[in-house]
Amino acid sequence: MKNKALAAPYLVWMALFTIVPLAIVAYYAFTDAATGEFTFANIANLGNYMPILIKSIWLALISSLICIVIGYPVAYFIANCKETTQRFLYMLVMLPMCISFLLRTLAWVALTEDTGIINNFITALGLQPLPLIRNNGAVVLGMVYNYLPYMIMPLYTVIMKIDRRLIEAAQDLGCNGVNVFKRVILPLSVPGIISGFTMVFVPAVSTFYISQKLGSSGTTLIGDVIESQFKTAYNPNLGAALSLILMVMIFICIGVMNRFGDEEEEVVTL
């Protein structure tokens, strides 16, 4: 009974700000904008936005993978440092998160614009300016830059907790450095990879600000569409429907990831 009482504040919070809004979203998603009657029309509209949805997932996926490739070595390196160094490096990783997300994205705009810092420098050298902004690459860059710490954090935590004796045991049983990593460290860091992937993928797939600032009309993401339905097109019913679909898709992705994670363990086991 005591434990339940401790959970009460959060349960109330959940109910007020998660369950109720979710119900409202669902209500809008399944009602007609004009008549307020039950309809599947909003959901059915998805067909029109399918390419954008797929593109959003695709770019988020690429960003997440790049985050793993960049983040894993960093996390591994930090986890193997002296404790004081670890704390310092970890703080460095977290540092950008202390600066506003919007500001950081705008900084990239200033850097990569056609008349931005980088291109000014290039033209000063007498070279042609590079198309650094308003393309998929810029959007992915923005995602990776903004969400990389979310990848490093769980990876670092998991790698740091790997018992050093397991590494010695692996060496003892005949593992050289590569095999220690392949057969012990990597399999044991799978939970970190999965949670890092989820923490990057979920915000990346639903972002709208990054694509608005660093992308172009060709890189409109599902987040942008949803935003515009509420803000400019004023069709909250369609916006709600797309949100709901996105949410379900994300749930499915996470589910698949976790299943993949379990199987990963199984594969190693067999």
Next chain:
Amino acid sequence: MSKELIRLVNCQMAFDDEIVLDDINLYFNDKEFLTLLGPSGCGKTTTLRIIGGFIKPTGGDVLFDGVRINDVPPHKRKVNTVFQKYALFPHLDVYENVAFGLRLAKLPEEEIDERVTEMLEIVSLKGFENRKVSQLSGGQQQRVAIARALVNRPKVLLLDEPLGALDLRLRKDMQNELKRIQQAMGITFIYVTHDQEEALSMSDTVVVMDKGRIQQIGTPEDIYNEPKNAFVADFIGESNILDGIMLEDRLVKFFGRKFKCVDFGFEKNEPVDVVIRPEDIDIVAPDDGHLCGTVTSVTFKGVHYDTIVDFKGFKWLIQTTDFYEVGSYIGIRLEPEDIHIMHKSEYSGMFGDYSSYSAEYDEMDDPDLYPEDAEESEEASEGGKDEE
């Protein structure tokens, strides 16, 4: 016995400025069960880790079959280790834990299966192949760790306090089991423990260590019956240690009385430590005794009574199956073979007085006291090494 397999030559180990091993010279014979015995921080685990290749000695050489292997990494040594607290791979099941080394050796699947199955049978874990290691009890995990090491058919198995985390009953069973496995497989076991009883009952050779130095090497009988100094006498079993003077060969004087003994080869009138094991003392009527004293405390220990007797202010521990009340005045007789003479050493005067009886005696029976300490201190010192 048989041929020499491993030799440590003037091995030194220092973490930062702290000397953990000081000039260790030691050899290990093929098919031998050798135990490194000592209190926490004595350097026994460090010695084991040097043999395993996890740390390099800061001085001296490690020879394997006569070849210097200081710089050979662990995975290239024909040595396997059973780690303290086992270090089983949590992401693998029992079968794959045991098969780990064989897979790395890229053996054919059939042979792997055959050897793993055979090994699981040896450690009585048949039917546990697909269990997760987290689902096993301490004793079972311990046996998986042994199987995982032995399945590679190493020439030498290193065991670092493998029974430290088990309860007393299970420890006794596993002691027998380990001895049986060692004899059946005919390989060298190098066993680290702080438990003197474990060391005596399992080993062919016991190496007693303290403060990074070897105090004594010998068979369990030698170590028990002929301890070299007060540390060994006190650490192995219980001992009353007294100041004495060796008058001549086979004649020693202590408590103002001359006693015949069986030791010789000492200088005339050399001050010595006299060891008298508590179980060797015969209690007699005061009139017949060589010495007389008053019983100050009696503790029932099951097989015997621990009887503390005050002789002129020096308290002795006597283990006897007869009960003598506190306050009774008794005599004791000492036969020549009950008396063991040792040269004076840095440990003289530090041990062997039972004035503070209970604390000292119980210390060694507490299985949890030492493994934790040992591990922490050794990990701490390794940490220092890694940072360099």
